[in-house]
Amino acid sequence: MNLARVLEVIAASTLIIYAISALITLLTPIYIFRGDIDGYLSLSGYSLFGFGSEIRSQMAESAMLYTAPIYASALFALASSLLSILRGSPWLLLSASGIAVMSTGILRGVLYILGLVASAVSKDPSHQTAAGRIIFQGTEVYIGTGYIASQIALVTPYVSLALAVIITFFALKKQMHGV
Amino acid sequence: MLRIAGYAFLSLFMVLVLGRYIGLPIFIVLIVSPSMVPAIYPGDMVLLSRSSFDVGDVVIWCSSALFCVVHRVIEINGSSVVTKGDANPAPDKPIPREAVKGKAVAVIPRWLWIPMASTLIAFYLYRTIGISRPRSSPGLALAIVLAYAVVTSIYILAIPASHVLLDGLAIPSIDLRGVYIENNTVYAVFIPRNASVASLETCRYVYGLHVATCTASFNGTAISIQIPPEVFREMNIEGVSRIDITIAADLVLEGGRHAKLISWNYSVFHTYREPVVEVSGKIVLIRNPNPGCLDVNITSMVANRAGDPWNVSSRSLCIDPWGSYVLDLSGYRYASIKIEYILSGKTRVIQRVLQ
Numbered sequence: 001m002n003l004a005r006v007l008e009v010i011a012a013s014t015l016i017i018y019a020i021s022a023l024i025t026l027l028t029p030i031y032i033f034r035g036d037i038d039g040y041l042s043l044s045g046y047s048l049f050g051f052g053s054e055i056r057s058q059m060a061e062s063a064m065l066y067t068a069p070i071y072a073s074a075l076f077a078l079a080s081s082l083l084s085i086l087r088g089s090p091w092l093l094l095s096a097s098g099i100a101v102m103s104t105g106i107l108r109g110v111l112y113i114l115g116l117v118a119s120a121v122s123k124d125p126s127h128q129t130a131a132g133r134i135i136f137q138g139t140e141v142y143i144g145t146g147y148i149a150s151q152i153a154l155v156t157p158y159v160s161l162a163l164a165v166i167i168t169f170f171a172l173k174k175q176m177h178g179v
Numbered sequence: 180m181l182r183i184a185g186y187a188f189l190s191l192f193m194v195l196v197l198g199r200y201i202g203l204p205i206f207i208v209l210i211v212s213p214s215m216v217p218a219i220y221p222g223d224m225v226l227l228s229r230s231s232f233d234v235g236d237v238v239i240w241c242s243s244a245l246f247c248v249v250h251r252v253i254e255i256n257g258s259s260v261v262t263k264g265d266a267n268p269a270p271d272k273p274i275p276r277e278a279v280k281g282k283a284v285a286v287i288p289r290w291l292w293i294p295m296a297s298t299l300i301a302f303y304l305y306r307t308i309g310i311s312r313p314r315s316s317p318g319l320a321l322a323i324v325l326a327y328a329v330v331t332s333i334y335i336l337a338i339p340a341s342h343v344l345l346d347g348l349a350i351p352s353i354d355l356r357g358v359y360i361e362n363n364t365v366y367a368v369f370i371p372r373n374a375s376v377a378s379l380e381t382c383r384y385v386y387g388l389h390v391a392t393c394t395a396s397f398n399g400t401a402i403s404i405q406i407p408p409e410v411f412r413e414m415n416i417e418g419v420s421r422i423d424i425t426i427a428a429d430l431v432l433e434g435g436r437h438a439k440l441i442s443w444n445y446s447v448f449h450t451y452r453e454p455v456v457e458v459s460g461k462i463v464l465i466r467n468p469n470p471g472c473l474d475v476n477i478t479s480m481v482a483n484r485a486g487d488p489w490n491v492s493s494r495s496l497c498i499d500p501w502g503s504y505v506l507d508l509s510g511y512r513y514a515s516i517k518i519e520y521i522l523s524g525k526t527r528v529i530q531r532v533l534q
Contacts, residue, residue, distance in 0.1 A: 036436055037348075048345075051373055052434030055348045058341035061221060062211045065338050069331040095320035099327045106331070120344040131355035131369055132442035134430070168317065 004090075004170040011093055011163035012081040018100050018156035019081065021149040022074040025107065026067055029144035031118040036125065037139045041114050042146055043067045048121060050139075055121075063113040066106060073103035077157075090171045094164040100157035111150055185299070195226075196337045199280065200244070204229050206281065208239060209337040210249060214264030218251075222289035224337070225249060227281035237283035238262065239339070240274050247339040249283065268347070300330070349373055351432040358424075358445040363411065363470035363500070365404040365424060365447050373433035375399050376440070380427040385444075386410060387419040395426070402426065408500045411471025415451045418524020422447050451522050454498070461514050461533045463506040465498060472497040475504070476519040481511035508533055 029040035037050035041057075043064055048055040073096075080096035083089050122141045127134055198206025205228045210219050218237065219225060225237075232238050234252050240262065241247040250262035253270055260279060263270035351374035358367045365384075369376070382393040382404060395404040404424060414420065423444040430438045454473055455466040467473040474497050480489040498504050508514040514533040519526055 036432075050348055050434070051351050051432055051436065053347055053349055056346040058212045058214070058343040058346060061213070062338060062341050065209065065211045065221070066335060069327070069334060073327070091316060091320045094317070095323040098320065098324040102324070102328060102331070106335075117344055125350045127350070127352065129352055129354045130443075131353050132426075132440050134352060134374075135439045135441065137436060137438065168320075172317070 004167055004174075005088065007163050007170075008088060008090060008093065008167050009085055011097070011160045011167060012084040014156050014160040014163065015077045015081040015084075015093065015096055015100065018153055018160065019074040019078040021152035021156065022070055022077075022100075022103070022107070024149035025146045025153050026070060026074070028146040028149070030111070030114050030146040030150070031121075032142040032144050033118075033121055033139050034142065035139035036136050037121050040144065041117055041121075042144070043070075043110055043114070050121075057117050057120075059113055060117045063110040063117075066110050066113075069106055070103045070110075073099045090164065090167045093160070094168050097157060097161035097164040101161050104154050104157055107150060107153060111147075188299070193333055196333055199227075199239075199247075199339075200336075202229075205284075207287075207337065208247065208249065208339045209334075211338055212264070212341060214267050215249060215251070216266045218265050219249065219283075219286055220289060222293070224287040224289075224292055225283050226285040226287065228284050229281045230284075232279060232282040238279045239281050239283070240278040241280055242274075242278065242342065245340050246342040247280070248341065249339070349433075351430070351438065353430060353440060355445070358447055360406075360422075360447045360449050363406050363408060365406060365422065365445075366401055367404070367424070367426070367442075367445050368401045371400060374430045374438065376402065377429045377431040377437065380429055380439075382424070382426045384425070385423045386414050386421065387417050389413070393424065397428075402428075406470070408471040411449065411451075411469060411500075412474070412497070413471075414449065415469070415471060415523060416474065416521055420448050420450045420523065422449065453522065453527075454518075454520060456518060456529055456531070458531055458533060461508040461511065463508070463516055463531070463533070464503055465506070465518065466503040467498040467500065470500050472499050472502075474521050477504075477506060478517040478519070479506065479508060480515050480517075481508055482513040483511055485513070 026043045029042045031041045033039050033048070037048055037055065039048035040046060041060055046057065046060050048057065077096045077100050080092045084093045118141055122139045124138055125136050194203065195205065195207045199208060205226060207224050207226050210223045210225060211221055213221050215237070227239055232252055234255060237249060237251050239247050239249045248271065250264045250271060252260055253263045254261040258276050259273040260276050261270050261273050352372045353374050354370040356368040356370050358365065376397050379395050379397060379402070382395045384391055384393050391410065393404045395402050406422065423446050425444055426442045428440040430440050432438055451469045451473070455468060457464040465475065476493065476495045478491065478493040480491050482489050496504065506516065516531050516533065518529040
């Protein structure tokens with residue numbers, strides 16, 4: 001097995017890690033809340049209950065719709081990586097890595113939106129009225145599996161893209177020299 | 180020919196998506212919120228036109244270039260419009276008429292447009308790029324990345340972003356309607372909202388330089404605090420009229436959680452009223468209309484014959500709250516009295532000649 005092929009397998013494996021971590025990010029809770037407000041926020045759904053009523057977040061719902069390109073990117077990365085490992089296709093790997101890098105931008109965006117919602121949920125509702133200061137017990141925020149997976153999904157595409165560029169360079173060189 | 184039709188369709192779609200931003204008479208948006216369920220579901224596309232609207236129409240209004248809401252008009256008041264999502268429990272805040280950018284004319288359900296778009300894209304890729312027979316070229320890789328970038332950009336632009344972070348979060352609260360004193364009880368009346376007083380943790384009051392712990396009882400909306408008569412008496416003697424009450428209460432909230440209320444100083448003012456002195460012949464009735472006892476010093480001067488020296492006697496007493504004291508001098512022919520009492524820290528005198 002030559003160096004280019006080894007790098008291709010490593011890049012494809014990295015891309016598979018990206019795809020799996022991206023899917024975990026999309027499907028599992030990013031933030032979990034306990035306290036005055038109970039529930040979770042994820043990129044595929046949310047459930048928030050506070051003070052006896054259900055709370056809705058249109059911003060979180062928007063974030064969920066923005067994730068469609070990330071699903072596409074993860075599935076494409078998974079398919080391309082498998083094809084690349086089995087049959088060898090550096091161009092497909094390059095395009096999948098490029099798409100994955102682009103999707104990290106969207107992922108950062110939707111994570112930022114969920115962060116805003118999580119901040120609003122965990123914001124201390126203590127306030128002052130004419131009666132006095134009303135102090136609440138508060139809401140604790142826990143990081144979910146999705147958040148940890150997102151940190152992997154945000155990094156791995158850059159590794160696989162860097163490797164894919166090297167592999168492409170080797171492939172182009174091979175084509176040019178007809179070796 | 181097919182390729183031209185594909186480009187034309189894609190261009191038309193892009194123009195319709197961008198129509199909201201460039202002011203076209205018709206444009207489309209993608210719905211993200213379930214606030215209009217069952218009329219419009221998340222993922223549905225809505226075709227809108229910039230035409231006049233009336234009550235009952237579904238319109239899009241925007242608070243900024245990016246943040247838009249598609250809801251139904253429920254009221255039009257001159258220059259303001261009130262909208263409400265069909266699935267929302269409450270209407271939105273009134274918006275100016277010019278914030279409304281268009282009226283919904285058609286809904287393209289998600290089950291229709293998503294499969295159609297997917298089929299078209301797959302067919303297009305199959306026929307034009309040849310994805311079914313992969314060609315190894317950097318151009319193909321670049322084309323796929325660019326296609327992803329374009330489709331993603333259009334998709335993201337078509338989603339009307341919402342700026343509503345949380346909706347339906349009713350934070351429990353308790354407000355103060357008023358504090359008043361009646362007889363010897365201070366009442367603090369509250370306006371609770373999804374909260375009620377479960378128990379009182381501390382209660383104290385300050386008058387002058389004194390601090391005391393109070394006992395209070397409460398029902399759902401009011402706390403009543405008993406002030407002992409001695410306190411009113413001391414306040415009167417020291418010339419203090421203000422009582423500051425502070426409480427710390429445990430609140431039980433809707434849903435079973437608890438919160439704490441640390442009150443401000445609830446100030447109530449109380450000053451002693453003048454005693455009522457009623458004279459009937461040689462019988463004197465002194466009534467104390469106050470919640471604390473009234474310190475009085477009564478000096479009587481009596482004589483039975485003109486020229487006799489006055490028989491002077493004096494007594495100090497405290498007339499009970501709301502009580503009275505009767506002085507009967509009817510056994511004397513000549514009588515006069517001097518009543519000295521303290522009112523708001525100052526000594527006052529009432530003198531009467533009894534006939």
